[in-house]
Amino acid sequence: MRLLNRSAGRLSRHRRGPLAGLLVIVAGLLLSGGLFTAVVNTTAQADETASSDELVAQGRDLFLVSCAFCHGQNGEGVSTQNGNQLGPSLVGVGEAAVDFQVGTGRMPMAQPGAQVPTKPETFDDEEIAALAAYVGSLGPGPAIPDESDYSLEGLSDEEREAAISRGGQIFLTNCTACHNFEGSGGAMPRGGYAPSLHETSAKHIYEALLTGPQNMPNFGNGNLSPDEKRDVIAYLYSLREMPDYGGFGLGGLGPVPEGMAAWLGGIGLCVGFAVWIAAHTTRSNKKKVDA
Amino acid sequence: MDTSKVADSNRTTAATASKPNRVGAVATWADERLGLATLAKKNLRKVFPDHWSFMLGEIALWSFVVLLLTGVFLTLWFTPSMGEVQYNGSYEQLRGIHMSEAFASSLRISFDVRGGLLMRQMHHWAAMLFIAAMMIHLLRVFFTGAHRKPRELNWVIGCLLLLLGTLEGFTGYSLPDDLLSGTGIRAADGFIKATPVVGTYMSFLLFGGEFPGESIIPRLYVVHVLLIPGLLLALIAAHMLLLVYHKHTQWPGPGRTEKNVVGFPMLPVYAAKAGGFFFIVFGVTALLGGLLSINPVWKYGPYDPSKVTAGSQPDWYMGWPDGALRIMPGIETHIWGITISWNVMLPILVLPMLMFTILLLLPFLESWITGDKREHHLLQRPRNAPTRTALMVALMTMYGLFWAAGGNDIIAIKLHASINQITYFLRGAVFIGPVIAFIITRRWCISLQRKDNETVLHGYETGIIMRSPEGGYSERHLPLPESRAYALTARDRDPVVNGVEAGSDANGVPAPGQGRLAALRHRIRTMWYSDNVQKPTRDELDHGHHHAEHEHELQESMEGHAADGHQFDGHHLVDDESLRH
Numbered sequence: 001m002r003l004l005n006r007s008a009g010r011l012s013r014h015r016r017g018p019l020a021g022l023l024v025i026v027a028g029l030l031l032s033g034g035l036f037t038a039v040v041n042t043t044a045q046a047d048e049t050a051s052s053d054e055l056v057a058q059g060r061d062l063f064l065v066s067c068a069f070c071h072g073q074n075g076e077g078v079s080t081q082n083g084n085q086l087g088p089s090l091v092g093v094g095e096a097a098v099d100f101q102v103g104t105g106r107m108p109m110a111q112p113g114a115q116v117p118t119k120p121e122t123f124d125d126e127e128i129a130a131l132a133a134y135v136g137s138l139g140p141g142p143a144i145p146d147e148s149d150y151s152l153e154g155l156s157d158e159e160r161e162a163a164i165s166r167g168g169q170i171f172l173t174n175c176t177a178c179h180n181f182e183g184s185g186g187a188m189p190r191g192g193y194a195p196s197l198h199e200t201s202a203k204h205i206y207e208a209l210l211t212g213p214q215n216m217p218n219f220g221n222g223n224l225s226p227d228e229k230r231d232v233i234a235y236l237y238s239l240r241e242m243p244d245y246g247g248f249g250l251g252g253l254g255p256v257p258e259g260m261a262a263w264l265g266g267i268g269l270c271v272g273f274a275v276w277i278a279a280h281t282t283r284s285n286k287k288k289v290d291a
Numbered sequence: 292m293d294t295s296k297v298a299d300s301n302r303t304t305a306a307t308a309s310k311p312n313r314v315g316a317v318a319t320w321a322d323e324r325l326g327l328a329t330l331a332k333k334n335l336r337k338v339f340p341d342h343w344s345f346m347l348g349e350i351a352l353w354s355f356v357v358l359l360l361t362g363v364f365l366t367l368w369f370t371p372s373m374g375e376v377q378y379n380g381s382y383e384q385l386r387g388i389h390m391s392e393a394f395a396s397s398l399r400i401s402f403d404v405r406g407g408l409l410m411r412q413m414h415h416w417a418a419m420l421f422i423a424a425m426m427i428h429l430l431r432v433f434f435t436g437a438h439r440k441p442r443e444l445n446w447v448i449g450c451l452l453l454l455l456g457t458l459e460g461f462t463g464y465s466l467p468d469d470l471l472s473g474t475g476i477r478a479a480d481g482f483i484k485a486t487p488v489v490g491t492y493m494s495f496l497l498f499g500g501e502f503p504g505e506s507i508i509p510r511l512y513v514v515h516v517l518l519i520p521g522l523l524l525a526l527i528a529a530h531m532l533l534l535v536y537h538k539h540t541q542w543p544g545p546g547r548t549e550k551n552v553v554g555f556p557m558l559p560v561y562a563a564k565a566g567g568f569f570f571i572v573f574g575v576t577a578l579l580g581g582l583l584s585i586n587p588v589w590k591y592g593p594y595d596p597s598k599v600t601a602g603s604q605p606d607w608y609m610g611w612p613d614g615a616l617r618i619m620p621g622i623e624t625h626i627w628g629i630t631i632s633w634n635v636m637l638p639i640l641v642l643p644m645l646m647f648t649i650l651l652l653l654p655f656l657e658s659w660i661t662g663d664k665r666e667h668h669l670l671q672r673p674r675n676a677p678t679r680t681a682l683m684v685a686l687m688t689m690y691g692l693f694w695a696a697g698g699n700d701i702i703a704i705k706l707h708a709s710i711n712q713i714t715y716f717l718r719g720a721v722f723i724g725p726v727i728a729f730i731i732t733r734r735w736c737i738s739l740q741r742k743d744n745e746t747v748l749h750g751y752e753t754g755i756i757m758r759s760p761e762g763g764y765s766e767r768h769l770p771l772p773e774s775r776a777y778a779l780t781a782r783d784r785d786p787v788v789n790g791v792e793a794g795s796d797a798n799g800v801p802a803p804g805q806g807r808l809a810a811l812r813h814r815i816r817t818m819w820y821s822d823n824v825q826k827p828t829r830d831e832l833d834h835g836h837h838h839a840e841h842e843h844e845l846q847e848s849m850e851g852h853a854a855d856g857h858q859f860d861g862h863h864l865v866d867d868e869s870l871r872h
Contacts, residue, residue, distance in 0.1 A: 168385065266575055273575075
């Protein structure tokens with residue numbers, strides 16, 4: 001008891017100390033945080049509607065700050081005086097469009113131009129989710145695909161192989177005309193371009209197929225079934241994992257870099273050797289004679 | 292001279308030949324039956340002059356040998372058939388896909404035949420080098436005037452080799468039947484069909500019916516492995532026989548005339564040099580084939596007329612007509628129910644034929660303009676024929692711009708430019724660029740001629756700055772070594788054209804040929820030579836030397852102490868210094 005009294009006295013002595021408030025807050029946060037993580041799964045499931053409402057509200061706040069200038073305060077789009085669009089309406093573009101555009105750093109756009117390039121993302125994953133939730137709430141549209149939509153998980157080896165070769169043919173039929181035969185990208189009219197697919201994540205490829213960003217046509221599920229989309233992605237990933245059988249790929253751009261290599265490398269080397277051979281002429285003496 | 296082997300005694304017994312060694316015995320055996328010694332006696336001593344630019348044609352020759360070797364390897368496994376099969380080889384991404392036997396065997400060569408991919412890639416790289424080497428060889432010949440009499444016909448043969456090499460390359464590019472080669476054949480089909488009136492008939496004849504049919508690959512195969520290689524071999528043989536007959540050209544220099552060739556004999560020197568060069572070209576091809584991927588057919592997949600890929604380009608040597616096609620505005624005429632596609636016909640059918648005809652006729656056009664019908668075995672430096680050099684540079688500029696147009700999509704994505712703007716720019720540039728290049732090159736050559744004359748007359752700049760007792764500064768010039776001065780002045784004097792009336796020669800004597808053609812020729816000829824700088828006359832040379840001697844005399848008082856200047860910076864002892872030059 002004495003011990004208790006003494007410690008209580010010591011506590012009370014520090015009670016009004018300069019760090020006391022901070023310590024109490026930290027302790028409180030740790031406690032509540034720990035409790036939250038312990039029970040979050042059940043509670044989050046329980047009131048999903050409430051939290052998605054919150055997410056939409058959070059997304060709307062972000063939208064008003066970063067997107068509304070071009071897309072309008074309610075995502076209705078903004079037209080300029082001469083009838084062009086500053087930003088298109090986002091009603092019905094779906095969460096997938098937001099996740100693609102913001103997740104690859106294309107949006108928010110730095111400047112108008114022929115095409116919006118990718119750049120380091122401005123928002124983190126939670127903020128992107130909030131923005132997507134808000135835009136998704138404006139009208140029905142394609143949802144963000146789940147990982148199970150584009151993964152080959154659960155298929156047997158044979159099914160996988162069949163999926164990859166099927167995906168390759170779909171890719172060569174539908175995508176290579178713009179994106180090039182191994183997804184290195186290609187030119188589009190007036191400064192536009194089909195970007196390289198070498199680094200694009202599976203989710204973003206899937207979303208691009210669903211929503212048809214910029215110049216790209218929309219490959220809805222009626223066009224390419226979800227399984228076919230999955231197969232295309234599996235084919236592209238198989239190309240990434242495949243060794244370069246022929247040696248350095250020269251950027252995978254076809255005969256133009258090959259021609260440059262033949263001229264600069266091949267002919268350059270041969271002419272260099274010709275100069276060397278002609279410069280080292282014969283002599284009858286072991287000692288070098290000045291000509 | 293080594294005189295130790297000469298007999299130094301008078302013997303009383305007759306000299307007898309010692310027993311020949313084995314090699315000698317074999318050689319004698321062969322000579323008695325084939326008469327090789329007579330041939331070899333002359334040709335083993337055939338002289339080649341030493342200069343790097345004389346070896347450019349050899350690159351083409353040796354890469355052709357590499358092509359023959361690797362090509363024979365490929366024919367052992369390639370199946371030239373368009374019959375449909377299901378692929379079950381080791382490339383997983385295409386397993387189960389239906390494709391032509393030609394494509395399946397290309398995959399088999401790439402993945403299942405030991406060393407097959409290396410051979411395929413070496414064959415393709417060697418083809419690229421073969422045509423590139425022919426082109427740089429052609430440029431060297433033209434820039435140095437080696438196409439003049441008596442070598443005009445060899446120029447024609449060379450041009451035919453270039454044309455056949457290009458066709459051979461195109462047929463080879465088409466054989467694997469992958470997406471890229473199929474697109475190429477489809478384009479060729481379009482070009483043929485763009486021929487007015489007979490286009491469709493020719494296409495049906497070539498494809499044995501409607502595109503793609505089943506005959507095109509076997510037909511191209513025969514053309515690729517039999518017809519064109521045979522023609523190439525025959526023409527290469529003719530080209531080299533003429534080379535032997537004409538003897539090699541050489542750069543002017545002391546002891547080198549129109550009637551001799553100064554250089555090294557075939558055996559042992561040039562056999563070693565050229566033979567070694569073969570291994571170098573082989574090595575470069577093997578290096579490229581082993582390290583750099585070329586035409587990865589497995590990624591293109593089998594050809595299917597419904598598919599196409601971005602970056603569909605022909606190999607580089609077909610790039611320039613492709614570029615012309617890409618930048619051509621879409622002009623068509625509809626007449627009596629027939630469409631004439633100028634947009635395809637002009638850039639692909641008319642332009643290459645026109646350019647090839649011009650190329651073929653260049654030596655004849657030049658000799659018609661200059662009136663020079665003499666034999667030439669001494670080469671000209673490019674600067675000493677300014678108009679000819681400028682003409683070829685203008686043609687090269689045009690070629691380069693068309694070439695760039697052929698890669699316009701790659702330029703657009705790599706430089707972040709608009710493909711439309713590139714096209715608009717090139718539409719103008721292919722006409723304006725060559726004119727600008729012509730003017731710049733011509734003036735540049737003339738300036739270089741002036742510089743040569745300056746050096747011959749006043750010596751070369753030594754970099755020694757002299758200060759006169761009055762305080763003036765001048766750079767010390769020293770006379771060129773005799774041999775160099777000889778080489779610089781060993782060129783023909785150009786005909787005088789300025790102020791000469793049409794229809795008369797330089798002395799005002801009426802010359803034959805009064806027609807309109809003669810007048811045109813006179814005008815072109817005047818332009819051809821108009822601003823050329825003549826080499827110095829004997830008087831000018833004497834005057835120049837006299838001037839230099841005088842200069843020396845003036846500076847003689849300083850001879851004792853003058854130096855290259857650096858010693859007189861105040862930090863060095865200068866007592867023992869003498870003039871360095």
